[in-house]
Amino acid sequence: MPNFTLPRPARLTRTHKVSAALVATAGCAAALVATAAPSGAETTAAHAPAAVKPVSANGLPMTAKDRADDGKQARAVASSVAAGLKGTAAEKQNHAAEQTANRSVERKALVAPKAAPKAPKAPKATPKRYANNLDGWIRESLDIMKAKGIPGSYEGLHRNIMRESSGNPNAVNDWDINAINGVPSKGLLQVIQPTFDAYHVAGTPHKLTDPIANITAAANYAADRYGSIDNVDSAY
Structure with missing residues (x-):
């Protein structure tokens, strides 16, 4: 029998394995896209969003009166929120004014007023003396x-x-x-x-x-x- 040696299997490196995996993944993705993608006409017809009609709380279509009532409620809520915001702003302003006044009072209390200079005492009038003659x-x-x-x-x-x-x-x-x-x-x-x-x-x-x-x-x-x-x- 002739004497020969079988070729050694090629050793795949980590780089080769990663490259192969990426190729396989890309092929699968392309196949899925090709299968799932509908034609342009089918897509336009099948996926067009249906018009949403507003309904009331009981599930029935909203009437003009319902929409008017909802508008009044929305305006009432908005007015209440605005009043609350104004009240909060006014409270903050009043609080800031009180703090300013308190700081002013504290500064005045800390700075003792200068005492007015005392008026010099008038010298006592010396009684006039006369000779006893x-x-x-x-x-x-x-x-x-x-x-x-x-x-x-x-x-x-x-x-x-x-x-x-x-x-x-x-x-x-x-x-x-x-x-x-x-x-x-x-x-x-x-x-x-x-x-x-x-x-x-x-x-x-x-x-x-x-x-x-x-x-x-x-x-x-x-x-x-x-x-x-x-x-x-x-x-x-």
Whole structure:
């Protein structure tokens, strides 16, 4: 017998297997399409969509009244939805406004208002001091006379005081007619008690020999009788 060797079967790789499978699949698909595809005329006639007629809830064809009622219901639903949307929008707007107002109040509360600057206190008026002598008595009497509207000058007061008492507040005349009548003249300007009582100036001591009370009462009397103490040059 001749000696020969059978050829070894060819080994298929993975690439060959995938290619073969793809070819087989494509062939089957082409066959199915060719079998299932109807002709153009048959397709147009068989597959034309039928006209859909609207029906009511009971399955019967809808009448014009049914369509009108459905339209009213649809409009009612749409109006309700729109009202709800408007209400929601209004609520959101009101809520946003409230939040803005609250934030404004909070900011105002956080920022403490600046205290108004305190007005400086008016300095207390220092009472005017006068010397306890004839010059001081005349000057204090003049200030009181000015406040009360009683005329008179330093010169007029000083001149009459020196003539009447030489500046002695306790001087007493015990020899003139007044002394004879029991009401002697006393003080810097030699005033009798009835005259002092009638012309006493409020705010001064009610004492005939007090220097300030004596001067102001005498000046008040002289202003009433002579126009001013400055017009007096002798016993008055």
